[in-house]
Amino acid sequence: MTAGRFEELHRRRTGRSAIETTRPFPGLATALRTGRTRHLPLDPAARGDREARVLDAVRGISPGQLRPLSWVAREAGLPDGPGVERLAGVLAANPFTVLVPCHRVTYEDGAPCDAAYRPADGDALRRAEGLDMTEVRAFARSGAVLLGSDTTRIFCYPTCAHARRITAPHRVPFTGPRDADLAGYRACKSCRPVSV
Secondary structure, three states, rough: OOOOHHHHHHHHHOOOOOOOOOOOOOHHHHHHHHOOOOOOOOHHEEEEEEEHHHHHHHHHHOOOOOOEHHHHHHOOOOOOOHHHHHHHHHHOOOOOOOOOOOOHOOOOOOOOOOOOOOHHHHHHHHHHHHOOOHHHHHHOOOOOEEEEEEEOOOEEEEOOOOHHOOOOEEEEEEEEHHHHHHHOOEEOOOOOOOOO
């Protein structure tokens, strides 16, 4: 890609000119290497309060994990309901495509949202974070969206670090938090699952 083409795409996406430099912004290389961008200073406020809150919520998703749009809405302090699906539009306009990791957001059925990326790019980023999308998609096709442990009686999103440690004989799939609650399970305090 030429510098002129990059500038054109950058201006279209962000409304700002790119600033040429020979040194990366402090902390940028580490954030890109680790996938932990939460504390990297960005300026999403220029996008508007609602958009800034959505982008900040997405920054809170840990590397190697996925969260549905309803989780993003709750973390951003937005109301639940049909408007949750419109969050994909906010993600599609994400001016910080890798620094705000939209590839970690899914639709409610577990399918990747990938609003800010081409599907192949989102899959490559998830693969780099150790996510097995074949396994994630198979789990989503089963109708389950949450995974519980019959030893701890806690339920999580299936990509939560805690859920990934549940051994096969102790996995209990749930179609939603209500099913898990009725079975006597409690929500993980780390991934904080929400109703779907």
